[in-house]
Amino acid sequence: MDTRREHHTEHQQEASLILVTGMSGAGRKETATVLEELGWYVADNLPPELITRMVELSFSSESPVERLAIVADVRSRAFVGSLTEVLGRLHDTGRRPVTLFLDADDRTLIQRFGRVRRTHPLQGDETLQAGIDREREMLRAIRQRADIVIDTSGTSVHDLRRIIEDYFTSLSDRKEHITVQSFGFKNGAPRDVDLMFDARFLPNPYWDPQLRDHSGLETAVSEFVLDRPEARGYLEAAEQLVTTALPGYRREGKHFITVAVGCTGGQHRSPAVVEALAARLRALPDLDVRTVHRDLVPFDGAEQPGEATR
Template identity: 40%
Template sequence: MSTGPNLPAPHQIVIVTGPSGAGRSTAINVLEDVGFEAIDNLPLSLIPRLLDGPPLAKSVALGVDVRNRDFTTKAFMSLVDALSRDTDTQISLLYLHAREDVLIRRYSETRRPHPMAPNESLQEGIRRERELLGAIQSRSDVVIDTSSLSPHDLRDEVTKLFAAPGDAGLSVLLNSFSYKRGVPHGVDMVFDCRFLRNPHWEASLRDMTGQQPKVVDYIKEDQRFTPFFEKITDLTDLLLPAFHDEGKSYLTIGLGCTGGKHRSVAVAEMMGNTLANKGWQVSIRHRELERRAKPDAGTI
């Protein structure tokens, strides 16, 4: 999960850190994609020089790694305090966290030694790094637990937190999912589609998905579908302009069903078409269909 404020602001400095394997490099890449100047693995002693001279022309994302030659917890916190005290630029500290078992699995998959214990066990390296970073995590403005996040999930989370609102307005992500695997991380609102008639119990439809017309027609034949779809359309018609007026740049709507293959997919597709026709920027993600298409895809 993530904690912390929504921080979109021009010309800010975001310092990104966390244990090796938690997704720091992915977060840095996302920040670069949303308009930050990204600088990774810069020694702590060189960071203050970024503020010398004229004001920043754009926001900056700094990746700080415990492997930097002059890294210590005290030096890092002193740097953050000095930057916050000596400049008017907004300083935000983003910390990427993950459970120990997840970090062990990720390192085992890469077959790389841990930087904090190159000749010892992974557990020992992770333990040393956690001790070194513990105080930093408690001081961070934003903490994202990436234990259950895919790179796509982390991209969504960082984008929502740090992308500056653009002239194009609010972007809407519709995310279909299976309740068996839990509600996706970071959704802003959820609609439960499990009460609609289930194509899974029709042998001719079971192997299809909610993207296929026969499945869509079957779901729309449920007498409860039309009033349900009208009500969620009325609700989004009310809420999306309000979120836009409040300056929100990114909204995620989850649509769930039992297997995440039929009903939630179909409703997400129909909802996406409806919103797009009304002029909203819409993207659609079908979590369970993506997993079936890429069975070996892991988390960050």
């Protein structure tokens, strides 16, 4: 194996080239603006057949471009097949873009199109829902190949900005980036995770009147959840599973990994387990670990999450 080529490939994926795509109305324009402010050269709405040429020009010895972000969408009707082929050609030349896919649920997209009074680019003479359905099907293969999928449903522009900054300000450190996320199963399991754990087998602090109105980020609740043999054993097993999977993710060129932990409501057990698992992972070398508490509702007097919740 040519280890120099492999090293070059990983470096390019982490440090210099981003492909931004996703559903219309999910935040591509806002993402492009943030990346531009962070110092990326942003090329918007390039047809797939021109992407390879743009990459070649941008990374030539005469080019002043050091970091390139390409935004592509369904305004090019041959989008999916052509873009998939472009990604393959880039990989063959040693350029492995970080592919960022922006998504949102149908209800959110419909509300956003309604606010700006625009038609969907694939709507034609049909309904807005028909256009969204057509686009989602067209983008299915690209979404499956994406390194990062950000669901912007319920996310403000300011929240999206923080998320993008968190992901891309530290790209040059060449670490594995792990997001450990808590959630409540009653609100639906997150759609975009690599590993998922279920904490509902642990005793629920909700049934203790003294703990019910506190969160899993507080010491009393955390100790209630974690100070028992089954919880400690579960954390050890979860850490081992994550660390066992990491070499495989690296071989596949995947540098952004999402680990989710769920309980019933996402208030007590899963936040406690997430913070404990994240602490274990932060003790390992070459890992950038962040926590997100999707469904946590802050209680009066409770500590606040360290990251913006989606």
